[in-house]
Amino acid sequence: MNKTVNQRAWWFVLPVVLLVAFNAVIPLMTVVNYSVQESFGSNMFFWSGVRWFEEVLRSERFHASLLRQLAFTAAILAIEVPLGLAIALAMPRRGPWVSVCLVLMALPLLIPWNVVGAMWNIMALPTIGLLSETLHALGFDYNYTREPGAAWFTVILMDVWHWTSLVVLLCYAGLVSIPDAYYQAAKIDGARPWAVFRYIQLPKLRYVLTIAILLRFMDSFMIYTEVVVLTGGGPGTATTFLSIDLVKTALGQFDLGPAAAMSLVYFLIILLMSWLFYTLMMRNQSR
Template sequence: MNKTVNQKAWFFVLPVFLLVAFNALIPLMTVVNFSVQETFGDNVFFWAGVRWFEEVLHSERFHAALVRQLLFTGIILLIEIPLGLAIALSMPRKGPWVSVCLVLMALPLLIPWNVVGAMWNIFALPDIGLLGRSINALGIEYNYTRQIFSAWFTMVLMDVWHWTSLVVLLCYAGLVSIPDAYYQAAKVDGARPWAVFRYIQLPKLKYVLTIAILLRFMDSFMIYTEAVVLTGGGPGNATTFLSIDLQKIALGQFDLGPAGAMSIIYFLIILFLSWLFYTLMMKDEAR
């Protein structure tokens, strides 16, 4: 049978192209537009070439924010992924407790981000917050508005509390979809619990874990609301992550050119790292 070759199919792609154009391409182009121009107000713009990109890439301030961002994302991934997996493994598979566990797990995900920030802000206050007062009562000096370590500790704890559930729910869904026959075969083959985890559960959870890591990576790399409400980037600049720094440059100092250039670099970093994660985790499949 001969295939008809014509260009009509493009017509069907048009609606989605328009949609993507309006919600992604056009806003992105305005940022690209800012990133290559200089303005002194009055809506007058001059061509600046790649000057802002060079400036951002050589800026100490950007480097520091990037390092903080990478550190934060690394820490929360190292905690949330194993912890989420462990919780999912210990949750019941059937019975009345399943729904109770699922609802409890889903709760943190339902709370608006700025509320999460506000909750932890008050919860961790050293004088009136339950957490802050308790830690101080134990004899440990803790003040997240003054000490860098305390601020980071609170920030990580908040993110773990807020987002581990997502990893749990994804892993749980993956676990319950493993057919019983696998566990039965493992029993017959005399596999120990560790072998069951290593050779059945972990391989079957591969895709789910890839998704979980990607989602948590992208989300934590763009963390803004909770962090701003909790510490506002302080003390000093200790918790000024990329998004907070970007907001300060764009709307605080109103440096549209550097902010535009930084946005694009920020976007490209996320894109590159997501690609890298995905490629590394799917490497085996290609063989």
């Protein structure tokens, strides 16, 4: 019997294709066009070839922003992933406290990014902030508007407060999906808690942990609003990450060509890292 081939279902994909085209493809094409031209007002453009790419790739300012970005991403991943996993392991699996814990964990994720920045700005203000007062009382000379180290500490603390919950919720979802039979078998074998974690929970969490790392990597690599509201990229350029530098170049200096070249390099880095994480995730899943 011949199978009927019906391709009309493809029409249902059309709205998504149009949405992605207007939302992503056309802006990306425009950025590529801008990256090879010198832009002036009134739609005046002059061909400049790959000059902006050479300039950006050899610019110390870009290297410094990229380095700060990588350091920030590495720091928050090193803190948020183990911390999120530890909190998820400590959360109750049954009983009335489950809902309480889940709501508490979800709260930071519901707060708009600019509000998070403003909250931490007030918390860390050198004169009246709760965080600064506490640190002063403990004997630390804390002033995030003056000291780069203090600014980094505050930015990382803010990100950990804001986003660890995401890792917690993902890990928790992974943990509750492990069938009880695994724990029963471990109990019969007399497995210690560490062995249960190492040989049951961690392998079963591999998939969600990869998703958590991928999401946190991409989000942290694109961080903008919270840091701009909190530190404005300062003191000096101490917390000027890639996205902040990009906006300064594109909108502050109105250098659309270099900004377009920079954003394409930035996009390719994120694309490469996302592909690497995705490939690893799929490999883990197929094992």
